[in-house]
Amino acid sequence: MLAKLESLSPDLGTIVHGNARDDISQLDVDEIKELFKSSGLVLFRGFPLDADKFRDFTSRFTNHFLLYYNVHRKYIGDGTQTVELFDQAIPFHGELTYLPTVTPTLRPPDIIWFYCVSHPPHSGETLTCDGVRLLRELSESTRNLFMSKRLKYKLEHIAELWHSLADNREQVEEILRRTEGVSSWRFDDDDTLYWDHVTLAVRPTRHQNQLAYINNIFCSRCPFEDDTPIPPDVLDEVSRVSERLTVPIRWEYNDLVMIDNSRCLHGRKWHADGRMIYVRMSIANF
Numbered sequence: 001m002l003a004k005l006e007s008l009s010p011d012l013g014t015i016v017h018g019n020a021r022d023d024i025s026q027l028d029v030d031e032i033k034e035l036f037k038s039s040g041l042v043l044f045r046g047f048p049l050d051a052d053k054f055r056d057f058t059s060r061f062t063n064h065f066l067l068y069y070n071v072h073r074k075y076i077g078d079g080t081q082t083v084e085l086f087d088q089a090i091p092f093h094g095e096l097t098y099l100p101t102v103t104p105t106l107r108p109p110d111i112i113w114f115y116c117v118s119h120p121p122h123s124g125e126t127l128t129c130d131g132v133r134l135l136r137e138l139s140e141s142t143r144n145l146f147m148s149k150r151l152k153y154k155l156e157h158i159a160e161l162w163h164s165l166a167d168n169r170e171q172v173e174e175i176l177r178r179t180e181g182v183s184s185w186r187f188d189d190d191d192t193l194y195w196d197h198v199t200l201a202v203r204p205t206r207h208q209n210q211l212a213y214i215n216n217i218f219c220s221r222c223p224f225e226d227d228t229p230i231p232p233d234v235l236d237e238v239s240r241v242s243e244r245l246t247v248p249i250r251w252e253y254n255d256l257v258m259i260d261n262s263r264c265l266h267g268r269k270w271h272a273d274g275r276m277i278y279v280r281m282s283i284a285n286f
């Protein structure tokens, strides 16, 4: 039986409250999975945590973890990283949703986990937005545009990264040839791989069989497949509607958040010194 529950917002997210004597590992995994499927986001608040408990708890929902190689993140260990350590805001995005499913280790995660190690008092909120509701509340013309015209993400992998997938160029090309949405690639003289991924900004959720607006438009600034830019008034509309639907997570020490990456966008506000959030990225076992 789960501890005390509370809605984070009317449509998105549930808070599971614990206290200093509660052990998060005693929560019923199947109940949490059901809550996650219906809520899209579960915030565990008040439970005593550390990096080991974070690792062990998240492992119970996971087949394997992904790592994101980024100079702004620090590797903690056991598949745990920090989020980007610079202090600027990050706009709404789906995590790694510019990637197709290339291999089991190079693809977007199903679940993003954040664990609040420390936070400044009045800044650095993580922002979330229900992609299902966002899609529904866009104007018909914008919705139709994103449902009919695919985006083109221009991707770049240095040799060190693609060598973690394959030994040589021929093997990488074979993998890309089999990957849905990948139509062109090239290597430059220093062996960096440049490739395009063409995909819709709208995709089905993993649970509840709905369509969600989930993509990396604001971070990637990608064009449409035909290389035409996304019109500024369309970007303005998405910004306006997503801002209206924002569900903020105002961090408390030891908060642990589980986000459905197929349904929710996430981003963050600027933050003052003292923000330390750990992240793990799951391929779910359910």
Ligand SMILES: [Fe+2]
Residues within 6 Å of the ligand: 093, 094, 095, 266
């Ligand atoms: Fe992210």
